[in-house]
Amino acid sequence: MQHVRSVERSRPVWDRFVRLFHWSLVSCVLLNTFVMTDGEAVHQWLGYLAAGLVVARIVWGFVGTHHARFSSFFPTPGRLRHHLNQLRAGRTDMHWGHNPLGALMMLALMGIVLGLGLSGWMQTLDAFWGEAWLMDLHEALSDVLILSVGLHAAAALVMGRLERTRLVKAMITGVKERW
Numbered sequence: 001m002q003h004v005r006s007v008e009r010s011r012p013v014w015d016r017f018v019r020l021f022h023w024s025l026v027s028c029v030l031l032n033t034f035v036m037t038d039g040e041a042v043h044q045w046l047g048y049l050a051a052g053l054v055v056a057r058i059v060w061g062f063v064g065t066h067h068a069r070f071s072s073f074f075p076t077p078g079r080l081r082h083h084l085n086q087l088r089a090g091r092t093d094m095h096w097g098h099n100p101l102g103a104l105m106m107l108a109l110m111g112i113v114l115g116l117g118l119s120g121w122m123q124t125l126d127a128f129w130g131e132a133w134l135m136d137l138h139e140a141l142s143d144v145l146i147l148s149v150g151l152h153a154a155a156a157l158v159m160g161r162l163e164r165t166r167l168v169k170a171m172i173t174g175v176k177e178r179w
């Protein structure tokens with residue numbers, strides 16, 4: 001008898017919270033970087049909202065659905081080494097959740113957003129009012145963030161092609177599909 005092993009073609013991976021988190025964070029960051037850059041009230045509230053979303057995502061990383069949990073994708077040295085070796089050998093191992101490099105970038109992006117929230121908030125305190133180094137730090141963090149975001153979005157597009165997986169669509173519908 002012939003035995004046919006079926007290849008899994010699609011799987012629900014990103015729950016509603018993860019998707020809402022992602023696109024809300026994208027909106028806050030893009031608005032604060034390119035539209036409301038004056039540091040006034042709307043900028044401040046959008047910045048706190050972004051930082052609050054990140055804090056909520058960290059909590060969700062412990063109590064959320066399987067693929068949202070840090071334990072399922074945390075970029076440990078072992079996972080990173082394996083992933084880099086695969087890439088070096090020209091193999092693009094498909095991941096239903098985040099791949100280890102993508103996970104590293106995710107943590108970096110969230111860390112930078114928290115740094116922007118903190119350096120922004122400190123500028124509103126009497127103790128640091130008008131401090132040039134703080135403004136420079138805030139601006140430098142926003143530059144690093146937007147460069148990283150460019151890399152992150154490009155990587156999502158390129159890796160999606162190499163892995164033959166619809167990564168961006170999955171962040172919208174929640175379902176990751178192979179093609």
Ligand code: HEM
Pocket residue numbers: 028029032033034037038039040043044045046047048050051113116117118119120121123124134135136138139142145
């Ligand atoms: C996602 C978070 C944030 C991003 C991406 C962001 C980005 C930026 C950018 C691009 C500028 C213009 C820098 C320049 O002059 O070239 C700026 C300025 C400023 N931001 Fe933010 N920001 C964020 C959060 C916050 C928060 C939470 C606060 C305060 C509560 C804040 C307060 C300020 C202030 C006072 C300025 C004007 C002074 C300065 O240039 O440092 N920001 N921000």
Ligand code: HEM
Pocket residue numbers: 018021022025026027029030057068097098099102106107109110149152153154156157167168169170171
């Ligand atoms: C300000 C801009 C952005 C920020 C701060 C950002 C941040 C993040 C974060 C934190 C995650 C992890 C999601 C989670 O597990 O909760 C993520 C995942 C992801 N982002 Fe973004 N993102 C941005 C823009 C974009 C854009 C423009 C695209 C589209 C090209 C994109 C595509 C994706 C995809 C496809 C994933 C999931 C990757 C995977 O399947 O492992 N992101 N992003």
